[in-house]
Amino acid sequence: MSQPQKPQFDTKNMIMAVALSMLIVFGWQYYYAGPAAKKAQEATQTQETVQATIATDGAGQVKDRASLIAATKRVKIDTPDLAGSINLTGALLDDLELPKYHETIDDKSPVVTLLSPSGAPNAYFVEQGFVPKPGSTIKVPDSKTEWQVEGAPTLTTSTPVTLTWDNGEGLKFAREISISDNYLFTVKQTVTNSGTAPVDLIPYGRAQRQDTPQVAGYWVFYEGPLGVQNGGLEEHKYAALKKDPDVPATVPSKGGWLGFTDKYWAAMLIPDQETNYAASYRFVKIPGRDAYQTDFLATAPITVPAGGSATYEDHVYAGAKIVSVINSIFEKFKFAHFDLMIDWGWFAPITKFMFYLVSFVHSIVGNFGVAILVVTLLVKLAVFPLANRSYASMSKMKNLKPQMDAIKEKYPDDKMKQQQETMALYKEAKVNPMAGCLPIFVQIPVFFSLYKVILTTIELRHAPFFGWIHDLSAPDPTTLFNLFGLIPWTPPHALMIGFWPLLMGITMWVQMRLNPTPPDPIQQQMFNWMPVIFTFSLGTFPAGLVIYWAWSNTLSILQQSYIMKKHGTELNLFGNIKDSIPFLKKKPAAT
Template identity: 40%
Template sequence: MENQRNMILAIVLSALVLFGWQFLGDRFFPPAKPPVTKIEGGQEKVLPQPGADPAADAPKAIRARATVLRETPRVAIDTPKLAGSINLKGARIDDLVLKAYRETVAKNAPPIRLLSPLGSPEAYYAGFGWTGDGVDAPGPNTVWTANGGKLTPETPVTLSWTNTRGQRFETVIAVDRDYMFTITQKLVNGGAGAVAARPYGLISKDGVSKDPSSWTLHTGPIGVFNDAANYDLSFKKLDEAGQPGIRFASTGGWLGFGDKYWLTALVPDSKASVDAGFLSTAPQVYQAVESGRALVIAPGKAASVSQRFFAGAKEVALLDRYENEQGVPLFSRAIDWGWFRVLEKPIFWVLDQVFKLVGNFGVAIIILTFLVRGLMFPIAQKQFRSMAGMRRVQPKMKELQERLKDDKPRLQQELLKLYQEEKVNPLAGCLPILVQIPVFYALYKVLMVTIEMRHQPFVLWIRDLSAPDPLHILNLFGLLDFTPPAFLGIGVLALLLGVSMWLQFKLNPQPMDDAQKQVFALMPWIMMFIMAPFAAGLLIYWVTSNFLTIAQQAWLYRQHPVEPVPAAATTIVAKKK
């Protein structure tokens, strides 16, 4: 009866862990993105990635994007990393694809589209202009004149327009070899009276981010105001605020919209006072807007202001360079590193450096595991010596448990006395686990938020280390014609994780309590289910760490063999039975 009760208790506790994780995990530890490939009939197929294209065509399209692009005069954009065009109607940057990134892992997959023109589905664009008194500013339907047919890093483009009052507007657009545009706006007052005008920049986005925002990953409206990053903004808050929006008075800074891997951001002069904010102009239509101070321009005079516009991938080294070398405040915070940033960035740096040497991020993760285990070797040695000591005294602990099973307080006292006499600590085995938790979480965040890990292959069927293992056991590795739900999608890596944890527990000293024994027996297989939806790279780290731990334990146990049970203790145990 006692054994049955313990078994039922163990099953209940295990079920609480397994099913409770389903409710809490998505909030605090959202799993990886959907798999990028699928195994069917023993063949690998590339899956579409709808979240990869924030401006993809959809059935609800107003008009096809290609049609909209043909309707207006344009200046081509061509850089090593960008392609697209500037719309001369409204002087908008509204057509942009990222050459270096593909929607899927297929070789012929189209590049990521970041911006799309108004009138096409999920429009996403940037515009710049002037507002003020005594000035007839160009509007969204104004057709500008360009002095060139293509914008490149070597050839800026100047857009110009003059109103009927003699006020001339010029917008010089330059772009670097990465993702940063420089927008210089000039107003020449050729009229009879002074004008007061304020320059502005805006980003307009239809629809929320395809990447959901969570406790560990912020997506949506984001900005840095007065040298502080703001992750509290959300599309929901903009919907609630309506037209007035959420405003910030700031010196410099930046603001825009971020997805997991992509970012658009307005970057005013770092020393300028700006009025910035976000608003919802229509259902599911959002804008980031910033405007500078009003400039009074006398007749015959001119004024100009410059700002920058970022539209591209959140590459770690590139954001750091814009921050440290070009003065964009806290631009690296466009990546939501979270609380463990001080640990995550060094881990990423190590991975990136090792990757540059070996050319494979999966191998880099395995090497990182060896480095982490090497750094923790002294701590692990103390742990295993303590565990060897616990194995040595287990017969004595068992004898005490049998002799004092009806006197729990006395049993605890005797156990503590035994630990002191034998110089063992039952909690010593927890220290390496506690030390590894920040490392494990940091690697989890690195795999989740850094674009450098996106679509990075390992070997064989693992085509993306930031996505789950696509090779499932329950459909016989794709031979059966069905795809298990995520909860049951046990991949090869998850199975290796369960097996390696089971081997570890077998080498560890066994708990004295029968219920604990049952929980520990079930825990490897519970963790197998919990970890199956996570990134393959994370499981590679854990499995490698487990097998290194097993090897280290086995070696140390040979150095500290378990002593035979004393005859007296064996006799006492036999009598009690």
Template identity: 40%
Template sequence: MDDQNKNLILATALSFVVILGWFLLFPPPAQDLVATDQVETAAGGTVTVPTTQDAAAPATTLDAPLTSAETLAAAPRVQISTERLSGSISLLGGRIDDLKLNDYRTTLDDDAPIVTMLTPQGTEDAYYALQGWAAGSGLDPAAVPGPDTPWTLAQGETLGVDSPISLTWDNGAGQTFGRTISVDNNYMFTLTQSVTNNGDSAVSMAPYGMIVHHTLPDDLKKFFILHEGAVRMADGELAETDWDDITDAEIDPKWGRQAIVTNDINEGWVGFTDHFWQAILIPETGQTFDEALTYDARAETYRAVTRLPTQSVAPGATATATTQLFAGAKEWEILKAYEEAGVPKLIDSIDWGWFFFLTKPIFWVLHHLNQLIGNMGVAIICLTLLIKALLFPLAYKSYVSMARMKELQPEMEKLKKDAGDDRQKMQQGMMELYKKNKVNPAAGCLPILMQIPIFFSLYKVIFVTIELRHAPFFGPFQDLSAPDPTSIFNIWGLLPYASPEPGSIMALVFIGILPLLLGISMWLQQKLNPAPTDPTQQMIFAWMPWVFMFMLGSFASGLVVYWIANNTITFTQQYLIMRSQGYKPDLLGNIRGSFSRKPKADVKK
């Protein structure tokens, strides 16, 4: 087996390992542990943090009576209406628990439902945000607002971009609480809580924010390339926590339940994220706070909590606390704008992965190419051209080395014949031949090896970024983040019929047009060189393009577009460079030879 073919097989095997590794799934386990409600504030002292209620959880003096779906449904609501958001806020607890993203639909169908971001308690996969105060020492827990406080609308009728609303509640014990909620023209809510002490003595309490997720989402991808679960930033350090990491956490004595806690944070945020959407709490910069991810096994409830220090409010004084809530799509430009406005490293809530030093610049280039061109598929092709241009010096050396090795083929065959069974003599002769002619036998696989991290990073970008979701190319290819929708069943997109479900056996058998083009482009690239004389090598090379074709058939079509463009450019580069070195690949002869029993002999012109 000559060194050139060894290198190519090695590089291909490594590619197989990387691609197959992406199919690993990690189902989340579950645990059942009890939970309590006593926690310690960031400034010391013990307060009671409210828990969301369900029929299985015992009531406490703070959160009784239990909040039922009927009670929530009967509570008055304030509508949310902006260009990008719609929904409502329940005056029972001031919950932001009904939110839809107007710009996004669940499928490509024109009449598909709008994406729902937050849902009230009592609905399937309930997901909502709460704000409140936790009672300090000597203060009745019922005297501070919690999940079931009956707020009164004091100002505004509908929450909009230029129309904030104000809520008020008098506890009847000398304190009046207020809450002002505003929203910008994207996905950021600003919530300012206040308390005025009209009593005769000082009172102490701690403001908190909470995002609650009941049970695990039904649409979890469970794909290791994508992080789903909690995401948090604490003083510049990013942490991505899977759902099962929260359920597996140890009971924290200060929180009284399974919890992952970070204390005394000066700036940061915490929340939950999935494939394209996220809800994140962002305390005001300059305010020290604690953050926690907790799990209540009684109700199978996950919480992301921010807890500010206890405040002592003197008679006649007013205390305030401000927190922001991001609830929406993980759009790169929007997150970048919020980061520039003071939210630390919010752009990192997108799962850039281990190769962030590649995925970030690759996405940046792809994003701006798409803005310039207006078509994501064409932008991917242009990105491929740029990547190939950057790697051209390495590719040039590789293909020049391959051409020179073809020139040395007669001498190599003579060395093999003279050495006979003496492999050491043959290897020594080969090394002397390479050194004499300044040929590097490893150079042939370097461009392929360089493609592996780039391929992985581009796959990551296409899979995790919302900008690729439902991004059209042309004709039947209207979602580059989804597999090829064509097959022989719909005459490769000419008929308005659905193709087999991606990942099914039928989809593998009746392959789409993009994977078919991928296989053909790999096969043509292979034909720049004659088939090897060794039968095992010949079989591997013969099957390789079609194995890749079926393997990548269920991948995102944007990635397949990249691979086709990459193969086409590589084919052109290799052909022209090898010809410039005096070696003319016999493409047609090699193609004809692939249909005969014996491989065609190499031809040099």
């Protein structure tokens, strides 16, 4: 029997395989990996260049805002919505006030300050410009460049201003700044090249805040670095950026915007929407201070031809987050998801609907508090059929109380049997014990949406109601514990239970007395204490929300009382009250 032949080693094939593999490796390195690495290296060098060019200025010593403004040459800003100036040193937008808004409800209080120069307390400014390509020695304007004014000396809605600077090497930079749409700055940067060779320049923009801003602390809306890149929302909290200072959050994108948002105000960089760029959110440590920065850097340069010019245009939004203004800007410029500058929350469609409904009613009645009352009534009418079925079911349950008491007496020690017999009784009477929860579940999104509207939208900021309610977005300023101002004493914050929270608690308590008494004693105690807990917890909520809840409870009491009377259910509210208070509760007669 012949032995099987061993396979022979084919040297020729092995050499060809090794050569082919090397060809593939070197080809991939030459045509893909090499260019990719070079591109990444250039991007890194560009980032380093832009950071050096737009180096964070500001010494550790904090200086007075007014003195910093007075120490520099400036171009005045004067519009119905904005007041301030542009710093000719660096062409920085670093002095901006909002004359239509005051710090408090007192019109004599200071107007809201949005932007302040670098080095001032809570400094906050915006800068735009160009950086050269890595390795280039072209002189470009930076944060210390002294610009000159051409034409109009004041920036208004009808008169733009033009700033110029000549680098002395054949490049002249001109920056035309105009204001439209209330708070929108349009910045048109033109570079003229009188030299003999083309020049590549990379556009950038940055918004910086020095010192950690104090956020309101509400979980219901976001404050901090914010943007939209690639159609998605970017939120980077101050604490998160500070925790990892060496790794900025960088997102490549085309279109969108980025900057900082506060509860009512925002300053946003809006790059050219057709330009690819890298958006960065970063923490910056400067001598003696913390700083936070959002910036964008174009990924491709613009070329200024020899003997020609090139233009780059972008925008800055700096001002109040007014819904109608933001919507009109979106309609005009189509900035991606520009409405997300306002945090509409989890129930965004409902929240927007509630805002527009409240605003529409306000345009008719002229008072946001009255508008909230009217909208509450409209919501009640919308859920009227569902609420009627719910209250009818609860009335039937209330009428079954004698039979339920009999079941307890029949099976005093058998909880399981009590539940079985009770459910059988419900089934026989065609009663749904969960029906009473349906109107509550329906109104929870409405409640939170209205909460967002009152707390977040600037339209309700300092909006008055009647009497002592001068700001629907602030808590009721009165308190039960100083007899609503009769006693000259300011109680602790936890005891600030004003008239409207107290009225809300009373109406909630009355409404719960109309509902069937829970069979479980623990549930009974929970129901008895719930109005008290809600009164204290909502005492610090915006007055507009508490007014909504108190009015909603009142409408529910009227509706539920009517349904109960229609089904022959005895109201006997006073008896229910006595039964809910331990020392007034009727004791069983002695046998």
